[in-house]
Amino acid sequence: VMEPSPFEHPADVVQRIAAELKCSPTDERVALRLDEEDTLRHFRECFYIPKMQDLPSIDLSLVNKDEHAIYFLGNSLGLQPKLVKTYLEEELEKWAKMGAYGHEVGKRPWITGDESIVGLMTDIVGASEKEIALMNALTVNLHLLLLSFFKPTPKRFKILLEAKAFPSDHYAVESQLQFHGLNVEKSMRIIKPREGEELLRMEDILDVIEKEGDSIAVILFSGVHFYTGQLFDMPAITKAGQAKGCFVGFDLAHAVGNVELHLHDWGVDFACWCSYKYLNSGAGGLAGAFVHEKHAHTIKPAMKDLMYYFKHKGKLPTVQQRREL
Numbered sequence: 001v002m003e004p005s006p007f008e009h010p011a012d013v014v015q016r017i018a019a020e021l022k023c024s025p026t027d028e029r030v031a032l033r034l035d036e037e038d039t040l041r042h043f044r045e046c047f048y049i050p051k052m053q054d055l056p057s058i059d060l061s062l063v064n065k066d067e068h069a070i071y072f073l074g075n076s077l078g079l080q081p082k083l084v085k086t087y088l089e090e091e092l093e094k095w096a097k098m099g100a101y102g103h104e105v106g107k108r109p110w111i112t113g114d115e116s117i118v119g120l121m122t123d124i125v126g127a128s129e130k131e132i133a134l135m136n137a138l139t140v141n142l143h144l145l146l147l148s149f150f151k152p153t154p155k156r157f158k159i160l161l162e163a164k165a166f167p168s169d170h171y172a173v174e175s176q177l178q179f180h181g182l183n184v185e186k187s188m189r190i191i192k193p194r195e196g197e198e199l200l201r202m203e204d205i206l207d208v209i210e211k212e213g214d215s216i217a218v219i220l221f222s223g224v225h226f227y228t229g230q231l232f233d234m235p236a237i238t239k240a241g242q243a244k245g246c247f248v249g250f251d252l253a254h255a256v257g258n259v260e261l262h263l264h265d266w267g268v269d270f271a272c273w274c275s276y277k278y279l280n281s282g283a284g285g286l287a288g289a290f291v292h293e294k295h296a297h298t299i300k301p302a303m304k305d306l307m308y309y310f311k312h313k314g315k316l317p318t319v320q321q322r323r324e325l
Contacts, residue, residue, distance in 0.1 A: 047079040075226065075254055078280030114286060121288060126262035131293050134286045138253055139168045141272040141289040146176045148299055149247045149270055150218045157182055158216045160208065162200060163192040166226045169251050173220065189216065199230045206240050213244025223255025231259055235266045242267065253277060263290050
């Protein structure tokens with residue numbers, strides 16, 4: 001039985017199996033072995049998989065119209081779980097029968113809807129409930145986190161990010177720098193792959209952090225790069241950045257639900273993610289934010305509701321409590 005080591009890179013798994021089978025990594029036998037030994041394969045039956053005949057721009061003369069598509073778009077929108085319709089119909093029925101009372105009663109009161117599922121997120125991102133908030137959309141949460149952690153000084157004023165970061169991340173960083181009256185070209189430090197290469201070398205990332213860390217306030221990387229699929233060594237980046245006095249955060253849009261995460265144990269300062277890709281919540285699903293518990297009394301969130309949220313384990317303030325903030 002295939003038992004990969006805990007930190008075995010996916011590419012290494014493919015190479016190892018190909019060596020065992022004495023074939024090319026692209027041989028169909030490698031894929032069949034991976035499918036055969038995948039302990040999660042039964043979950044495939046929990047999702048609707050589009051058929052060829054239902055997809056746009058498909059030349060049906062080239063395919064079997066009744067076959068399921070091979071779906072490689074989970075990075076854009078995850079497939080629909082078969083239970084979604086049941087859950088939605090339950091909430092629609094509750095709305096029809098009791099109107100506004102649905103906010104506070106039932107299996108999933110709407111006003112505390114996020115609290116009913118935050119416990120499911122703990123193992124997915126490797127954090128405790130009090131470190132997680134489910135709210136907003138990813139870029140909104142990224143702005144809130146940067147407003148809280150990015151406090152530039154004359155000597156420490158840069159944000160470090162990888163080349164071709166997801167465009168909305170790039171724009172968010174630009175906005176934050178402009179908000180603080182900083183020169184974007186001087187303050188946005190983008191690290192690029194070596195000439196002729198597509199992936200960033202870990203040694204190059206660590207070298208930039210070591211040489212320029214004293215001027216970097218925040219390191220913001222993807223967990224998994226949306227364009228290349230590169231899985232970054234988050235524990236190593238976190239350790240190196242914090243050793244130079246930087247806050248380290250990650251956009252986990254393409255990592256959450258896709259790779260193993262241990263945000264608390266890695267000591268990551270902050271992170272954010274969406275839920276409609278590999279978590280299959282559907283377009284418009286709640287995004288998430290993480291703030292390490294070590295910052296509970298040292299980082300003052302820019303938005304008072306966010307501060308209250310983390311102080312009170314996910315409970316949003318009442319109208320009266322808002323007045324007292």
